[in-house]
Amino acid sequence: MERIHESKEDGFIECKPIASIVTPLGEGGIGKVIVSGPDALSVVNKVFQGKGIDDLRKAMSYKLYYGYIFDGGQRIDEVIVNIAKKGDSFTGEDVVEVNCHGGIRVLMRIHECLQFAGAKGAAWDALLLQSYENNKMDFIRKEALLEVVRARTRFGVKVLLDQNAGALSEALKKGLEIIEKIRQALHKGSSRHETIPYTEQHKGEGKSPLIPPCKNGISNIPPLKKWCKGGFSDETSVLISALSEHIESLLETASLGMALTSPQVLVILGKPNVGKSTIINTILGEERMIVHHEPGTTRDYVSELISIEGIPFELVDTAGMRDTSDKLEALSIELTLEQVHRSDKVIAVFDNSRPFDQEDEGILNTLNSWLKTGNFDNLSQKGDMKAIIPVINKCDLPTKLNRLRIESALQQSACCISAVNSNEFEELHRRLTEEFDTVYKPMKPILFNRRQYLLMTQADILIKQDAECLIAKGGTSKALQIINELKDIFTSCLKGH
Incomplete structure (x- = not known):
């Protein structure tokens, strides 16, 4: 991102202050526009009429000023202005925070007024660029702050704020x-x-x-x-x-940090009617997926963001894997294979109430192919057998499945659950997060x-x-x-x- 400059008639080059909306656009109680840069105080002073202060250029750092924003003679909104002078601000420039009401139109109108008064409209991350250029933060801290905005869990925010603080x-x-x-x-x-x-x-x-x-x-x-x-x-x-x-x-x-900023894709794979959608509904704690006794109800993949022990995952429900002459179902299975290929972990679901069959064998072959051809990073569990979690569902029913055949092929024990009764999910959660050290000490790098x-x-x-x-x-x-x-x-x- 380039610095914003403006040529003056006398030949000197002047950096224009930038005005950025830093709160999400939408309905809300509070909105904020930040003006940062040389002459930031002068720019805001042109549109601000305060109580107890007639000129913001005389304002003190870390002090709040109450007043109104005017566009010409029209009052736009009641605001509170916070001042931070160049030596005190997070950008290393004079900063004025205009705190207004949070409606979209109010924020946009104030932003337009500030631009008309001499500021340059910019995205919020332009403020980070100023801070970086003025040696107020290094590149790592800048990266962390950008990720804080996109963090999916409170644990992720906590870790990233520590990195922004310099860990x-x-x-x-x-x-x-x-x-x-x-x-x-x-x-x-x-x-x-x-x-x-x-x-x-x-x-x-x-x-x-x-x-x-x-x-x-x-x-x-x-x-x-x-x-x-x-x-x-x-x-x-x-x-x-x-x-x-x-x-x-x-x-x-790295495995923990990258999972917090780029959630792992977790695909649920199995033949039709083994209870994949029921498992997802149980994990989510609500009925989001259509569940029906007829096999093949799920025709398209559906993804949801979940959090386990503060670790975000993109959980993907897929169409059941089986040989079929139905063109629509065959297309759905193609989409399933695409999702498996991009996954980081796979929950392979088998039905305890049915004997091991050719369709189950096809699931094992798909997983073996995935391990051989997957595009994995060199992180701890990606690309090895631990990236596959075998799950035996419907364990509340009489056992007909040859569990040893599955555990031998996948070289690990299976999680035995009854999704319809919400039983035994603790072990599944443990297996999903065992590669991550979630016992976090403050300011750990x-x-x-x-x-x-x-x-x-x-x-x-x-x-x-x-x-x-x-x-x-x-x-x-x-x-x-x-x-x-x-x-x-x-x-x-x-x-x-």
Whole structure:
């Protein structure tokens, strides 16, 4: 987003103040328009007539002023104005908050008056840009504030507000401090040892053959402490281990943070009439899905946003999977397969009151194909068997299903429930959230988007694959190059470059 400028006749360039509506448009008790930038006080002063103050340019920071907004000679609304001078405001500019009544027309009319008085209309996130440009917040805090607006749960708001308050930013700064200490230790070590030029083995790969090959990026690389023997100094080894553990601790938070900002897609899959819609109605606590004893009632997928332990999920009900000659039902099953392909987790539902049959076998084959072809991120459970939760429904009825066949194929025990009686859902909820650490301590740093996760993964791979170089007695030049790369990664994560 570009800064807003206006040319003046004398050739100087002046930044115009911006006016942004920061409350949702709709019926409401309170609405707010914020004017921020140079001459913000003068702009609002042109349309504001206050009680006890005749000129807003004389106003004090953190003080409220009561009055009216006028358009020409016509009174538009009764308002309360809050002032924050340049040094005190969150944008780093003079800020005037105009608090008015919350009707759409009132807000729009005041916004238009402020633009006519000299402000430039802008979206609310333009205020964040001002704050970022004026070093009032770093890029991480800006990202967090943008996500707060879109947060689906109170738990998500709590976590993101802590990141906006600097929890993740401080953790990244701590990483940069450790990196600088490693640099200093390497310089000290090089003065005590003869520097031997470092030669990369397997130069095309850029890594030592002594380190086992990676699977999915980092999972097969041994703990860094194994390599910290006989390096430049004990200090260097300890610092490198500390940095590696610091990166790992941040990466462990990514599954929670990204689930809070990008809810996982949770698809319910099963053959017709196994009770998928009843399960969704039970989870939602109300009848939202049509339930009927005839198979194939659900012809289209239906999604709902749910929250379990503060974790949001997009819950998707799908058409039953079976062989059919009905063209409409076949199209519905195609849509079901599309939803399965984009899912993060699948609840596979089977009917306890019916024997295992060819349609159930088809469900298992679909799940196996999904695991092989799914486009998964390198987050903890995505793409493995734990992303599938087998559920045996109608357990209040006599058992005819071969449960062991299902548990053997999916390599885990099934949740046994009776959706119609709302029984045994606690275990299902536990399985859905077991990968997330929902025991949250205030101001805990959390990676909450893909950009941050990929950068920290890159740092983790770099430090572990080049561990031998970092702790070797020779190769100072190469070690310092790695440290510079790590610094660039942390700086990029913090500043958004």
